[in-house]
Amino acid sequence: MAGSSFGELFRITTFGESHGPACGCVVDGCPAGLRLDIEDIRKELGRRRPNPNSTVSTSRSEADEPEILSGVFEGKTLGTPIAILVRNTDQKSGDYENLRDLYRPGHADWTWEAKYGIRDHRGGGRSSGRETVGRVAAGAVAQVFLREYGIEINAWTSAAAGLVFSRPDEAGFDRDEIEKNPLRIPNRAQAEQALEKLEKIKLDGDSAGCVISCRVTGMPAGLGEPVFDKLDARMAAAIMSLGAVKGIEFGSGFAAAQSLGSLQNDSPVRGASAVISAVPGGAVPGGAVPGGAVPGDAVPGGSAAAAPGAQNGPAFAANRSGGILGGMSNSMPLEFSAAFKPIPSISKTQTTCDINGDLQELIIRGRHDVCLAGRAVPVVEAMAALVLADMILLNRAAKV
């Protein structure tokens, strides 16, 4: 147990505090014989780094240069633990001295102290978003593994700062286009509008939340371990373990709760040759069915897509289930959305309480993002990859 490990067979352990010497991970259980290059890891860490051109990102600038310490030999994985080290180089710990005896609103300062009786107040210590460096490095390894199976994971920002963005086009999903804007919003015009709004929020000394949506294609059927280790249960644990996440939904999600069985049941149809009715428009992220909506109005959360022809089973006429039935993948794209709360570090003056119970005015220094939109995308992809890699290995034990 002990909290910093994730997965059963494809199992990672991460380490590192925001202002300590280094962050990193150990990936244990990555199958042997996989071609792995440092560049695979460097690239994902790069996607996680603050965009230097972004007006709404932190100005902390870490090189985030990974070093592989073990587990790879002559370009291939050995089956042994792959330890990856990333040095912290741009800490400014002095920025945090005034926080030593304060509990910042929306942060884990108090809960950490309640649990451990001690905390590293510099940059949030291990509760910092910097902790995700280890996740992303490990997730990069998982993604290399998943590519052997033709599984592809794509996440994007589907809502932020009160704005809702259109889904990426099914047919012509263009990852490069998404990568071009720092918020990773699929539609360029909407991205510009969002950036503008976030800049205003920043000027106000405030911050904003966002929804990150994720779609995994190339899914084989049968991933997920009933009863307690269902694919959605494990994915929910993975995504909810990210510091700022406050909710997750699969397929129609919360909209399904206000809908009817006849509208939510995806009909199985003949496998590869199935013509799957496209669901245009797509879901409002966040399962947003206004309060009194009549169930029939429910908007199916996931759009449909052709199941992979190779699958020797049915396809489905729609994908309101988000690719999961009974906790196992049904070969349709896996679809989920996660709600990230606004970054709690805001520059507005806040009232808070110190360790003596006395009220204090707090002005947060340090360098912070305004919104996780954009930077959270590779982190969500990494966690999704880790779950799926583990599930693929677990699945090998299902049958005689």
Next chain:
Amino acid sequence: MAGSSFGELFRITTFGESHGPACGCVVDGCPAGLRLDIEDIRKELGRRRPNPNSTVSTSRSEADEPEILSGVFEGKTLGTPIAILVRNTDQKSGDYENLRDLYRPGHADWTWEAKYGIRDHRGGGRSSGRETVGRVAAGAVAQVFLREYGIEINAWTSAAAGLVFSRPDEAGFDRDEIEKNPLRIPNRAQAEQALEKLEKIKLDGDSAGCVISCRVTGMPAGLGEPVFDKLDARMAAAIMSLGAVKGIEFGSGFAAAQSLGSLQNDSPVRGASAVISAVPGGAVPGGAVPGGAVPGDAVPGGSAAAAPGAQNGPAFAANRSGGILGGMSNSMPLEFSAAFKPIPSISKTQTTCDINGDLQELIIRGRHDVCLAGRAVPVVEAMAALVLADMILLNRAAKV
């Protein structure tokens, strides 16, 4: 691993198929010396049973009589595994013979077959809701343990069939009142309205989804294991592992994603003596912020409540976090909501696909609920209890 166990130290393993000889669980790791009575378990199993007076419940009538096979001696737990057995007595397996070679829409028939190459088609086998018998029996033991800590768990139906129900009154939360109506909706008038709507849906041969909300009071601070075993991550896994759940959110949840930091940060205030501003009205379940809402409109998801005076730390001026900061409890009530999809077994004629890929008209026989509202409540409570019992034991290892 292997899917049918949950928890690390307070660890359960469940077993049983819908139409097999029995269901049950083994609770391993329940601390020794706890007074435990068979009545504690019988009562929770009774709450899970279909309400015989309900017009929208299945007519399957199981006695659900538990037998404790081990782990209890002279009325107290021994520290050894507590095995609890519940016989299945009212199966009508013949009802399912026509499903042997079909994949029912919305069910796990196909995914089960994809994974295991074999399935028990009778009543869904292990993917049946009957599987929750083991969870509820185990959760009853956990709840007895939690009472030693003054922790109380209450869930209710907060939305169903397109209707949204008011939160139970903070001050005068009346569990008995909730228990009086089969849907477990806090407000009696709303409960009647919902029942009426569900009866109409049943007549239509359809089914409906619902949202179950849960509040845990008496929470100590510091429960939850960063990084991957955060309290919300584990709770999400627990709740998402229930067959029909499609989403979960904590505190403000999806609404937080469309809100601002200044509106979501709960201010720490002086502990016990803190006067906590009540948040009237409360959240629309499902994080329902209509699409283009301006962030300032965001409705805080969780209401505030007085933190327990015994806690030697701050209280909070509001509870938008749902009682969790950085994945650990902050001593405020833990609050979450889960979205249950409509029951996939509907009596309307559906088109589906058989194991040969041929389309078939399907009329589902068998006895089914119209909506999980009501019956899901003790199941959610049981899962919440299991997570918390485990977290309390894990927490004992936090400090020297």
Next chain:
Amino acid sequence: MAGSSFGELFRITTFGESHGPACGCVVDGCPAGLRLDIEDIRKELGRRRPNPNSTVSTSRSEADEPEILSGVFEGKTLGTPIAILVRNTDQKSGDYENLRDLYRPGHADWTWEAKYGIRDHRGGGRSSGRETVGRVAAGAVAQVFLREYGIEINAWTSAAAGLVFSRPDEAGFDRDEIEKNPLRIPNRAQAEQALEKLEKIKLDGDSAGCVISCRVTGMPAGLGEPVFDKLDARMAAAIMSLGAVKGIEFGSGFAAAQSLGSLQNDSPVRGASAVISAVPGGAVPGGAVPGGAVPGDAVPGGSAAAAPGAQNGPAFAANRSGGILGGMSNSMPLEFSAAFKPIPSISKTQTTCDINGDLQELIIRGRHDVCLAGRAVPVVEAMAALVLADMILLNRAAKV
């Protein structure tokens, strides 16, 4: 965790106290599609039962009739938990009333009380040998699985009561012959001699220890997970978890510690066609190299046997390693021996101490074996099977 589960993918949980209502197990992770018959389980439980004709066995007579509660459908495993129930029927709890406040020498009475503050004093509660009912039932399932791989496990009594017995003949290993005598000693004359000695020990009101040896043939190479979950590490944990075991050794074992590298290194030779030099005589169980032995005298602990021809790798010219190199199987037979201490329940008067610290004379009533020889054999086989079944499933994750 929590102690009553074993294995990662092929994972069992056992339950039951000696004088409680029942014993049993839940096998989670047994692959789907395996033909499993209740008779497979009944047979192994029967081998574990006291031999009614034996003069040195307990007279407690349990029917040990297993009931499969779940996980098997139309004669095949479903991939779901297989719960097996065995009722306790012949408890005579009154025999133990005088032990309520005493700590019996050699028993777990005090340690149990120290840990849990409560104990079931009747027949040792969960520390009773009756606890192995769950292991044997689960091991029977594992053995059915292993037969799919051509893996066969045979254990026997290799020493007891100060006598050392000859190894079963390699070529003509005759399981039926072993089964004929209650002590499961391969050589009939030696069995009779041992029985005689044990009867004398019984008349003296005393008990005796024994060594059980085990050989597994048909081993594939590569089982075992370096570093901490080596095949021998897991096997040692499995066998040492049996109540009375005080030691275990693999291959040459303790004799290797007093030997030379040139005498212990097994030379790899060309695979299937390799002629393997038989090691005549075989090991004295218990690694019995008398104190000052010159290393050259060391007796190789394991005899050699032909590696399976199907294996696409080397065979070995000898098997001093006991079939394990670097914690992984090398395709040679797996060989180990375990030391069982004498049964602590003796009818001689003993001095002991009660819960108040006062000395008491103790005469143990109840029905007890004189020596575990014989009855421990199927238990050792069961544990070996559980380890190997798990290792086979884990091994499926080793390569891309």
Next chain:
Amino acid sequence: MAGSSFGELFRITTFGESHGPACGCVVDGCPAGLRLDIEDIRKELGRRRPNPNSTVSTSRSEADEPEILSGVFEGKTLGTPIAILVRNTDQKSGDYENLRDLYRPGHADWTWEAKYGIRDHRGGGRSSGRETVGRVAAGAVAQVFLREYGIEINAWTSAAAGLVFSRPDEAGFDRDEIEKNPLRIPNRAQAEQALEKLEKIKLDGDSAGCVISCRVTGMPAGLGEPVFDKLDARMAAAIMSLGAVKGIEFGSGFAAAQSLGSLQNDSPVRGASAVISAVPGGAVPGGAVPGGAVPGDAVPGGSAAAAPGAQNGPAFAANRSGGILGGMSNSMPLEFSAAFKPIPSISKTQTTCDINGDLQELIIRGRHDVCLAGRAVPVVEAMAALVLADMILLNRAAKV
């Protein structure tokens, strides 16, 4: 799972190949608030290093300088993962080029290839003894934790190269004296004799095995988790997971198997004030009861010692059980011995087999120890510490 993690609550993950960039570990679950200094770790790594003055040690000279990457803040543990990095600096990988396509006798070359289809042939890769660097670093942290409980672990070489050494004197156990000779043999004269013998074996191009014994004092009662995670089961797994170990025994060990109940049962006596009869002489390591010994001759394996007065329970008149009853500590010293096989790398010419199945003459180059005596001592202590630290944390969950 996945093999490179050990422990449940005090959980370590190690990484590193012999000739890769680094070795190290991540300790997750070390309780917060523990004073930890880099010197604590450096010292144990130093004890593990080859003694530069020894004529029978490898000449590979690693600085083994540890760096703490995380988990420690202002001299105290944070409760977060403690990552410790040790660079490899003195590899001579060229020495191993001729082994790329060969299977060395007694090594894991073939089994590694069988499992993973790939191996790092340089110095044995991860199967090298160098892997223990991570264990020793982690064990050093565990030992600091155990000192908070007054638990002390001492191991020594009790047999080697066919010689048997006397036990360290109970009353005046002198760790410093043991540390003075490179073989860590308690008696100086015997140490010199052994060194002489090993030098001769080295000249012969051969290697020798050894027995390491370990005694833990200050044990609280009740450590160990029945049924499968008994203290001895876990300790056996820990010690057997060391590459060269072929056997382990607790207390009387294999000698108990040839003894009588009346001779093995340790009588409980009144706690602190109990006068415990010293067992003079002590056990021949390796459970060495010569073949046909009459049971009465059995030599008790463990010597007796006063149980800590603080313990509110019985002491025992002897310690044949090695401090464990029913898999839990009884407050007497924990005592066990482990058999290490001779180092398989010998400079004698050996015949072996290459990956094509062709026989080859093999002369092993590289730098190797002649015997693990001495260097294995801190490794055994480290593993013992890791087990006990974990067991202490697990034990906190035993009672309400």
